[in-house]
Amino acid sequence: MVTDLGNNRVLIWNSVPTQNQAPPDLVLGQPDYQRPVNNVQALCEPNGQDADGNNTYPAFASRRSEFPVSP
Numbered sequence: 001m002v003t004d005l006g007n008n009r010v011l012i013w014n015s016v017p018t019q020n021q022a023p024p025d026l027v028l029g030q031p032d033y034q035r036p037v038n039n040v041q042a043l044c045e046p047n048g049q050d051a052d053g054n055n056t057y058p059a060f061a062s063r064r065s066e067f068p069v070s071p
Contacts, residue, residue: 012024
């Protein structure tokens with residue numbers, strides 16, 4: 001398990017990787033390993049629209065796992 005503070009996610013491998021850049025088996029705090037981090041649109045459903053017709057999202061959505069750290 002690795003906490004990725006800069007990308008606001010926790011990466012989990014089921015076993016110790018045997019090669020560099022091995023993708024994690026599970027990503028917590030982000031939709032996946034490859035999309036841009038803090039992608040609110042991928043993390044939750046919109047809760048309405050603004051005056052210009054753009055989707056709006058709950059304020060907490062962009063902070064779902066802000067700066068995770070290991071205990």
